[in-house]
Amino acid sequence: MVSYDFDDIRPYYDSEVKEKMRVLLKDKTFDEVLLHLFKNRPKVQMVKFQLRRVRSVKQLQGVFIYDLLHWLVDKTSRGLQCTGIDKLDKKTPYLFISNHRDIILDAALLNFLIFENGMNTTQIAIGDNLLLYEWIEHTVKLNRSFIIKRSLPPRELMMASKKVSQFIRKSITEDKMSIWIAQREGRTKDGFDKTQDSVLKMLNMSNKGGISDGFNELNIVPVSISYEIEPCGLTKLKELIKVEHYGELKTNKDDLKSMSMGMFAPKGNIRFAFGDPIKTNFALAENNEQRNKYIRSIAEMIDTQIYKNFKLWPSNYVAYDMLMQEHRFKDKYTAEEQKKFEIMVEQAMVNIDYPITDLQERFLKVYANPVINKLKVTEA
Known part of the structure; x- marks a missing residue:
């Protein structure tokens, strides 16, 4: 097996925390970010004083980050719920694979819940496209993030993917550290959560045995993340329209805006549902076609759990009934909740200023697709 140097992608070690924190501060x-966050200079100075005393990642997450996330949940949501985590072994390292709705909060809130339940926080996969400034790289690496390099030529990208795959496998099987990774590259922008085969193929690059043995040792646990109000919903819809109709790709600055918006915009209720570990018993793959078939099967197992465990809010049911022009789920929401969502739709039509004939349908699908996906697996 190739011996990799992970220094360019790994999180910071505890021995590096003091120096990296000094650079960050x-x-x-x-400093401007802290001022934007805490609003006044005395509070910023107090926060900086606290951060200067941090000497380990655990101390940083257990004191500062935990309190910050607690404050964000209280300020921007109607509550954070969690199910299924009690079924997990607190000493077993897992590979958590979730749907991806918010750049920052998906992994941050997962670690918040894991910490509250007495488990060691995960190492977080983050794309290098988000490392727009040096302070962002220091911040995420201080919080156990490792880097997935994306903007590389094909040959270099293949080598970088192999390195990430090996880092994830080593973290789980040797270092006994859990990992979080999204089911796809980039956030779901249309409400249709689907695991990309390419993510699983990357994980399999470090597998030296059969498909089943290789994936079983990663202890994959699907996680369903359900926000009542879609994070950056209008922004994501605009991105889709710009790409499809105008060929305009989002910029790194757009990601930065989404990071800030996702943290501070209202989210309604939030629920994280931890599924059961994925276990397979495939025969040895005889060729690439069979190997790809096995990987697609694993992706479907992950999706099935994510769909089944997804929490559907009144907004999802209203959107479905409006999209399908029926009243199938009228018992799932009140007249007031229906009116509230209809106003949201009207506001979206005003704010998304593009001459697209199916604009309302697109917006409704953002909220209705989770219902459609859940029906697929519950009615099968």
Whole structure:
């Protein structure tokens, strides 16, 4: 097996925390971020004083990050719920694979819940496209993030993928550290959550045995993340329209705006549902076609759990009935909840200023697709 140097992608070690924190606290842009977050200079100075005393990742997450997330949940949501985590072994390292709705909060809130339940926080996969400034790289690596490099030529991208695959496998099987990774590259923008085969193929790059043995040792646990109000819903819809109709790709600056918006915009209720570990018993793959078939089967197992465990809110049911022009789920929402969502739709039509004939249908699908997906697996 190739021996990799993970220094360019790994999170910071505890021995590096003091020095990296010192560099971070001297960064002028990070100072502006803190001022934006805490609103006044005395509070920022107090926060900086606390951060200077941090000497380990666990201390940083257990004191500062935990309190920050607690404050965000209280300020921007109607509550954070969690199911299924009690079934997990607190000493077993897992590979958590979830649907991806928010750049920052999906992994951050998962770790918040894991920490509350007495488990060691996960290492987080993050794309290098988000490392727009030096302070962001320091911040995420101080919080157990590792880097997935995406903007590379094909040959270099293949080598980088192999390195990430090996890092994930080593973290789980040797270092006994859990990992979080999204089921797809980039956030779901249309409400249709689907595991990409390419993510699983990347994980399989470090597998030296059969498909079943290789994936079983990763202890994959699907996680369903359900936000009552879709994070950056209008922004994501605009991105889709710009790509499909105008050929305009989002920029790194767009990602930065989404990171901030996702944190501070209202989210309604939030629920994380932890599924059961994925276990397979495939025969040895005889060729690439069979191997790809096995990987697609694993992807479907993950999707099935994510769909089944997804929490459907009144907004999802209203959107489905409006989209299908029926009253199938009228017992799932009140007249007030229906009116509230209809106003949201009207506001979206005003704010998304594009001459697209199916604009309302697109917006409704963002909220209705989770219902459609759940029906697929519950009615099968």
